Amino acid sequence: MIINTVAGNDNHSRFTDFFQPFLIDESNVKGNFIRLGQAMDVILSRHDYPDSVSRLLAEQAVLACMLSGNLDDGGSLTVQVKGAQQDDAIRGPVGFTVIDVKENGDIRGYADLAPDALTRIRELEKTQEEISLKDLIGEAGFLAITITPAADTQQYQGIVALSGDTLAQAVEEYFTQSEQLQVSIKVSVGKIAEGGKHKWYASGMMIQRVPDLGGKAEKVKLEDDGEDWNRSRILMNTVKNEELLNPTLSPQTLLVRLFNEDGVWVYEPKQLQVNCRCSRERIEDVLGNFPDEDIEEMKHDGVISVSCQFCNKTEVFRDDDIARIRQNAVE
Ligand SMILES: [Zn+2]
Structure with missing residues (x-):
């Protein structure tokens, strides 16, 4: 079941810079799908970061957009990634990275690099095939999520340790810890050749098991509910990186491909764009x-x-x- 196929499509054949919320039919599973194309490329091409830093910032941008789904009118959300603050800790070449997302879809972000960062990262590139999160951020890194509502109600901040290999794992943990919600996240970042250039794309899908969405909920036995969740999680994780990133594949087509058996509902997608508050x-x-x-x-x-x-x-x-x-x- 699919409604609405217009927004999220910037020129009728390309589908980028959208936030697409969806709902698995007759289950307590909802999710969102994000693909950043032009917006990601603009943010990264303003700076000349090494690829490993661009990848980190791109993954963070997708996760920040995923987390921004419940912002109030005029609210905003900031995701920061930082290494340890203690003096004796081993610091990474990246001081911190930050991404801001506003409720209207405006995003911005940058990485703060140590003065010797480029030399250090080049050294790492010579000796290892992949540069890990810990290589970049250093010891005892953490991810901080700050939600700022539009009205003068209080800011909320959640902090989670970067104990796993990826930022996505930290965000999954954040949901389990702070909201007692089960979530599953898949993120992909890559460069796609376009008009003689390689452009950055970043994309991700998240599903979460919500307590009650009405509808089938009152009729469902608890054990069935768990089965719905497991099934959705398995189906979502069959998604390939190239499907997430491919700008010619519409969000609706991909969601149907993944969840067709159960049926999937989509809400109005939101456009995402680079916009800074400075002027x-x-x-x-x-x-x-x-x-x-x-x-x-x-x-x-x-x-x-x-x-x-x-x-x-x-x-x-x-x-x-x-x-x-x-x-x-x-x-
Ligand atoms: Zn600015």
Whole structure:
């Protein structure tokens, strides 16, 4: 059973940058399917990270989108991955990585690298075939999920240790620990040749066993419910990496392929796009409100430079800009 086949399709033949929620028919299993194409490539091509770092950030972006399904209007969610904070711990070449997702589908992210990161990662690449999460992040890494609601209700933060090999495992653990929910996650990241270039794609599918969705729930015996879950989990895990990533394969086609036997319902998909909160206007507003002596202190070589790590972009304000901003602020 499939409804809606329009959104999530950016030009009628390509299906990328979507969040597609779904429901397995007559069961207590729901899920979502995410594929990032253009958005992933924009985030990663703004920076020149080694491939192992790009992969980590891409996997994190998919997981952050998966977690963003229940955000309130105007709410946002941040996923951070960090190594140990203790002084004696072995630190990885990656200080931390961060991905923000807003309820409207805006995403942004970057990796903070140690000054010697590139040399260290190149050394690792010479000696080992695969670079692990621990190689990048160092000892005792953890994943922090922060949910910021739009209203001034409290922020929520959940932290889970990176004890497994992948970020996806940590997110599965997060669900079991914090929400007592069983989830199963599959993530795939890769480059696809397009127009003479290799572009980054990242995709993932998550299903979760929810307590009660109504419908069949009241009629189902508990042992049947467990069977539904196991079956959905097995079916989802038959998905191939190339099916997850393939931008010409529509989300609906893939979901039917996987769960056809049980039937699958899809909800309206959500579009995902790269969008940062920084802007020259916003910086001008801030600069307009600083006392004169602070403005003087912020100047280096006669100009104020303000950088956005997410966009890897620097806005420069010269004396005449600053005079105009301060004049406007007074008026
Ligand atoms: Zn920015």
